Amino acid sequence: MINLQNASRWYGQVLGINDISCAIEPGITALLGPNGAGKSTMLKLVTGQLRPTTGCVTVFEERPFANPRVFRRMGYTPEMENSYDDLTGYEYVDYLATLSGVPKTQRKTAVESAIERVVMTANMHRKIGGYSKGMRQRIKVAQAIVHEPELLILDEPLNGLDPVGRHEVSTLLHDYGREGRTVLVSSHILYEVEQLTQRILLLNHGRLLAQGSIRQIRDLIDAHPHRIEITSTDARSLARDLMGLPYILSARLDGPSATKVEVETRAPEMFYSTLPEIALSNGYRITAFSSPDNNLEAVFRYLVTDKPAQPKNHLVFAPAETAGEEEQP
Amino acid sequence: MTALAIYRAALRDLLSWRRLIPSVLLVILPGAIALIWRATMPAEDFDAKVVYNVITSGLVFGFALVILSVVFGTGAALQELEQKTIVYLLTRPISRRLVLAAKMLAALTLIIATVWLSMTLLWLTTLGMSGGGIGPLKQDLWILTIGALAYTSVFVAVATITNRALVIGLFFAFGWEFWVPNWPGSFQKVSLMAHLRVLAPHPQPPSDMVDIKELLAALSPTTISDTYAWTVLLATTAVALVTAFLVFSIREYVPKESAE
Numbered sequence: 001m002i003n004l005q006n007a008s009r010w011y012g013q014v015l016g017i018n019d020i021s022c023a024i025e026p027g028i029t030a031l032l033g034p035n036g037a038g039k040s041t042m043l044k045l046v047t048g049q050l051r052p053t054t055g056c057v058t059v060f061e062e063r064p065f066a067n068p069r070v071f072r073r074m075g076y077t078p079e080m081e082n083s084y085d086d087l088t089g090y091e092y093v094d095y096l097a098t099l100s101g102v103p104k105t106q107r108k109t110a111v112e113s114a115i116e117r118v119v120m121t122a123n124m125h126r127k128i129g130g131y132s133k134g135m136r137q138r139i140k141v142a143q144a145i146v147h148e149p150e151l152l153i154l155d156e157p158l159n160g161l162d163p164v165g166r167h168e169v170s171t172l173l174h175d176y177g178r179e180g181r182t183v184l185v186s187s188h189i190l191y192e193v194e195q196l197t198q199r200i201l202l203l204n205h206g207r208l209l210a211q212g213s214i215r216q217i218r219d220l221i222d223a224h225p226h227r228i229e230i231t232s233t234d235a236r237s238l239a240r241d242l243m244g245l246p247y248i249l250s251a252r253l254d255g256p257s258a259t260k261v262e263v264e265t266r267a268p269e270m271f272y273s274t275l276p277e278i279a280l281s282n283g284y285r286i287t288a289f290s291s292p293d294n295n296l297e298a299v300f301r302y303l304v305t306d307k308p309a310q311p312k313n314h315l316v317f318a319p320a321e322t323a324g325e326e327e328q329p
Numbered sequence: 330m331t332a333l334a335i336y337r338a339a340l341r342d343l344l345s346w347r348r349l350i351p352s353v354l355l356v357i358l359p360g361a362i363a364l365i366w367r368a369t370m371p372a373e374d375f376d377a378k379v380v381y382n383v384i385t386s387g388l389v390f391g392f393a394l395v396i397l398s399v400v401f402g403t404g405a406a407l408q409e410l411e412q413k414t415i416v417y418l419l420t421r422p423i424s425r426r427l428v429l430a431a432k433m434l435a436a437l438t439l440i441i442a443t444v445w446l447s448m449t450l451l452w453l454t455t456l457g458m459s460g461g462g463i464g465p466l467k468q469d470l471w472i473l474t475i476g477a478l479a480y481t482s483v484f485v486a487v488a489t490i491t492n493r494a495l496v497i498g499l500f501f502a503f504g505w506e507f508w509v510p511n512w513p514g515s516f517q518k519v520s521l522m523a524h525l526r527v528l529a530p531h532p533q534p535p536s537d538m539v540d541i542k543e544l545l546a547a548l549s550p551t552t553i554s555d556t557y558a559w560t561v562l563l564a565t566t567a568v569a570l571v572t573a574f575l576v577f578s579i580r581e582y583v584p585k586e587s588a589e
Contacts (some may be wrong), residue, residue, distance in 0.1 A: 044583060047420050048419075048420065049416060049419060049420065049581065049582075049583050050581050050583060051581065066419070066425055066578065066579070068421075068422035068423060068424060069422070071420055071421055071422040071423075072422035074420070076416075076420045078416045078417075080413050080416070080584065082412055082413035082414055082584075083414065084338075084414055084417075086341075095334060095338060096417055096421065098330065098331060098334040099331055099334060099335070099417075099418065099421040099422075099423055100421055100422060101331070101422055104330065143417070
């Protein structure tokens with residue numbers, strides 16, 4: 001369906017993608033990578049907006065650049081929010097349905113059906129200029145599916161959607177995949193992609209780092225200690241209690257008057273389920289909570305570097321005022 | 330059907346308030362100036378033909394036609410790129426040539442409608458009110474249409490090549506076209522306006538004051554024949570159109586900020 005053979009794209013001196021070869025078949029495939037990885041460049045090559053500097057890109061066995069035969073069978077949702085703000089959602093989808101060659105006799109039904117599939121019927125006669133980001137995303141998806149394409153390409157389609165919206169759009173994409181169509185979705189959020197598909201292409205710095213099952217990526221994350229940063233009014237006591245848990249490898253405080261504790265664990269799921277109990281039973285007030293490792297950057301770090309695991313069960317105090325670290329057994 | 334949809338969308342885009350208000354002013358201004366001229370001048374000194382020629386030459390041909398062609402011509406090709414909506418057009422099963430043709434036609438419609446209305450109002454407030462014939466108006470409308478086609482083709486072509494077409498267009502319109510025809514020698518032959526003025530001459534009244542432009546013009550009297558003017562205008566239009574369609578078919582148009 002989609003083939004890239006040693007495809008590279010440079011913007012002058014700036015690298016877009018570098019020597020990528022892959023084949024994308026029917027079903028859902030996710031293009032995964034952090035911002036600036038080259039995902040949008042790859043999608044622009046596949047959607048015929050750009051030509052590869054070297055190598056070859058084919059879609060339906062044809063070069064896609066400015067190729068109406070390819071576009072007839074393809075739907076595309078760009079990442080950018082810009083749209084025809086002075087049109088209503090209905091007018092916008094209707095206009096693009098016309099350009100996609102949907103016959104006049106079928107257009108009203110096709111437009112209404114596409115809008116209904118993204119759950120925008122109630123807002124379809126409002127101007128796009130007044131839409132929220134999530135509504136814009138939905139209507140962009142509607143214009144991409146209005147002509148029932150065989151190939152659907154979506155650049156960060158879940159950005160700006162609330163959980164309900166994500167679920168609805170994910171369901172729609174699942175339906176498309178099940179119908180035997182090809183869906184290519186880009187994202188920089190691992191969690192999003194896991195909900196959509198198991199097939200991924202992993203991009204970083206313009207290179208294709210890995211392709212295959214997302215389970216392998218998840219295993220890679222789980223094989224490394226998982227860091228979780230917690231901000232609490234009593235971080236020191238919290239750190240002490242957390243060190244009592246068997247699956248905690250280390251805990252680091254951000255100074256003598258610590259407000260943050262960073263723990264490392266090999267069992268993040270267990271930790272997440274235990275933390276509320278500890279906080280409630282000891283009266284710790286947790287004001288912020290984040291995990292720097294539960295993202296793609298961490299995956300890429302694991303893929304491109306050989307980061308050694310920390311020794312088990314150590315508590316590290318890192319006073320902000322001093323450069324050194326004090327370790328306690 | 331597809332071309333019509335793009336044409337209508339382009340008309341709607343080009344008729345934004347930002348562009349509509351100046352266009353309305355350009356429609357009204359020549360006629361309004363003529364009326365003020367008539368009102369502030371003793372009736373026996375008011376020569377409708379002279380006023381018609383002066384305003385047509387300076388304001389309609391020399392300003393309105395050119396500025397409208399620059400703004401609408403470059404806008405036709407670049408507006409969707411600036412709005413970052415061009416991606417929707419260029420990933421649809423439509424030939425890029427058809428997209429450009431529909432957009433250019435929309436720009437031409439607006440330019441011609443504006444200058445025609447402007448000229449008609451001017452004629453009504455000068456020759457029309459003085460019982461003059463419609464002959465000069467017919468000729469000017471015809472040559473304005475040719476001028477609109479030539480200028481718009483050139484500016485659309487420039488816009489397909491560079492994103493800075495508006496700046497280049499303004500420089501061309503009010504630098505090149507204003508001064509170059511008056512340089513000594515045959516420089517007038519590289520100006521579209523010089524050729525339009527040959528086909529639609531508007532003799533200016535004699536004046537005691539001689540400015541530098543008139544002085545230069547006197548040093549390089551017009552030597553362009555009607556045939557030559559027609560040839561140059563039509564050839565320029567053809568070359569510009571071929572360039573525009575060729576470039577638009579092969580150039581990558583991707584909004585900058587979204588390039589990763």
